[in-house]
Amino acid sequence: QVQLQQSGPGLVKVSQTLSLTCAISGDSVSSGRAAWSWIRQSPSRGLEWLGRTYYRSESKWYYEYAVSVKGRISINPDTTNNQFTLQLTSVTPEDTAFYYCARDLVGAGAPWFDSWGQGTLVSVSS
Amino acid sequence: EIVLTQSPGTLSLSPGERATLSCRASQSVANTFLAWYQQKPGQAPRLLIYGASSRATGIPDRFSGSGSGTDFTFTISRLEPEDSAVYYCQQYAGSPPYTSPPYTFGQGTKLEIK
Numbered sequence: 558q559v560q561l562q563q564s565g566p567g568l569v570k571v572s573q574t575l576s577l578t579c580a581i582s583g584d585s586v587s588s589g590r591a592a593w594s595w596i597r598q599s600p601s602r603g604l605e606w607l608g609r610t611y612y613r614s615e616s617k618w619y620y621e622y623a624v625s626v627k628g629r630i631s632i633n634p635d636t637t638n639n640q641f642t643l644q645l646t647s648v649t650p651e652d653t654a655f656y657y658c659a660r661d662l663v664g665a666g667a668p669w670f671d672s673w674g675q676g677t678l679v680s681v682s683s
Numbered sequence: 684e685i686v687l688t689q690s691p692g693t694l695s696l697s698p699g700e701r702a703t704l705s706c707r708a709s710q711s712v713a714n715t716f717l718a719w720y721q722q723k724p725g726q727a728p729r730l731l732i733y734g735a736s737s738r739a740t741g742i743p744d745r746f747s748g749s750g751s752g753t754d755f756t757f758t759i760s761r762l763e764p765e766d767s768a769v770y771y772c773q774q775y776a777g778s779p780p781y782t783s784p785p786y787t788f789g790q791g792t793k794l795e796i797k
Contacts, residue, residue, distance in 0.1 A: 604791075623784045668716050669775070676726075
């Protein structure tokens with residue numbers, strides 16, 4: 558059974574960088590079947606996919622990001638600790654949301670999120 | 684970007700009744716890459732239905748999904764009080780290159796059990 562455990566601060570100041578970590582148990586961040594995403598949820602935007610990273614057999618890591626946050630976002634795997642991270646720079650109050658990490662098995666033809674982290678409410682304040 | 688529109692916005696029904704929720708896509712959804720989730724207050728979404736009609740592990744057969752192309756339906760056949768939640772549909776746009784997010788969600792249907 559896959560479990561995702563999120564950690565990181567719940568309060569970030571305007572213009573600073575939001576950083577969250579998602580620790581994985583029951584699977585590997587280097588899995589050739591999985592993709593590891595960050596999704597956020599706010600009343601104004603609903604559920605919004607932010608980006609993902611995944612590893613494939615040609616020994617390559619892939620990174621894909623939503624246009625809405627491209628240029629500010631970085632999602633990185635940490636194979637040593639079997640986790641992945643989210644960094645979102647230059648935050649504004651509009652980045653206030655619940656942030657979730659999630660897994661899907663797109664590499665096995667199953668692009669739906671079967672495992673989720675517990676969620677982190679990140680508030681951006683001045 | 685494939686936009687998913689869910690209806691109704693809110694549904695209020697009694698225990699034992701049948702709930703029917705709709706999810707309409709602005710373009711055809713590739714390979715029935717359509718899923719349904721349940722979200723209760725303070726919790727992450729929970730996968731209920733994938734591939735438009737398959738139940739996820741441990742999901743009771745009261746929950747079902749159907750549809751293809753641009754029109755999808757989620758049904759709870761006999762409502763129980765614990766079904767009170769917000770339900771979301773989600774699609775996946777298929778293989779890269781992407782010009783828009785590969786995953787999008789509907790805005791949700793709030794189901795209230797009287």
